[in-house]
Amino acid sequence: MRIILFSAALFLNLVSLAQDLTGIWRGTLTQETGGCFPIYNLEIQLNSSGNTMQGSSYDFYDRSRFVKHHFNGRYNLQTRRMVLIEDQVLQVNIPTDCVPCTKTYDLTWSKENGREALTGEWKGFESDSKKTCPPGKITLYRVPTTDFPIDIEQPAELARIQHNLKLAQRETEVVTTLSLDTSTIRLDIYDNAEIDNDTVTIFLNDKLLLYRQRLTDKPLTLEVKAFPQTDYELVMYADNLGSIPPNTALLLVTAGRRRHELRLSASDKKNAAVRFRYEPRGK
DSSP states (O other), X not given: XXXXXXXXXXXXXXXXXXXXXXEEEEEEEEOOTTSSOSEEEEEEEEEEETTEEEEEEEEEEETTEEEEEEEEEEEETTTTEEEEEXXXXXXXXXXXXXXXXXXEEEEEEEEETXXXXXXXXXXXXXXXXXXXXXXXEEEEXXXXXXXXXXXXXXXXXXXXXXHTOOOOOOEEEEEEEEEESOSEEEEEEEEXXXXXXXXXXEEETTEEEEEEEEOOSSOEEEEEEOOBTOEEEEEEEESOOOSSSSEEEEEEEEETTEEEEEEXXXXXXXXXXXXXXXXXXXX
């Protein structure tokens, strides 16, 4: 019985650890002789779901000289080892005599004196020529804020639509600001009261996530994996006023065991917005 209880406690501790890896990690990346610089700054914006990882990485000399990648990866609960693989170059702003490297990170999580760290090595190849890059070492620490904008995942089709989208300029009224204690957030949007053919366009932190969608008694659902201590703003733009003006919606925000019911009202003069922020307990 003691062995069973100990194993269960260990399992729960490891699961808790995995859930806690979402956040901003920043530190240094070194490179052996042959690289553009011997040492770089590195920030990763890490989203974890169980043992699956994804996010954005910035290796940078300063905030005006950087390379941004998207990555995917896996985390081993028992060994605390994480492998992240950069799979897409998103932005390049470096000197012309430097070459961006697409990297694979082999990192291990640790915690000492209350400070969390990811340490290990990296290897990679030149993004254009595919030649091997001089490898190096990585040391990252969890930090509360980012040096770069937080990415909102957006389908390619919606990104294309937003690029050409021209909406009327309207004031935005913030209905409320929520403080949430979990990073996994579900947003369900319904028509409020009588269904009257309201259609809406939804943005999250200025990224188009729903375009000209009709509100009904079935929810329009968005799932957000929030970074800690980061502000998020959902904006509802009224594409029409329906048959019973103004355009009204019921927004259900589910975060862990808590659920918030909010009523939004938008018109041809103003948008409706809700702000929320993930604030981990004890931080």
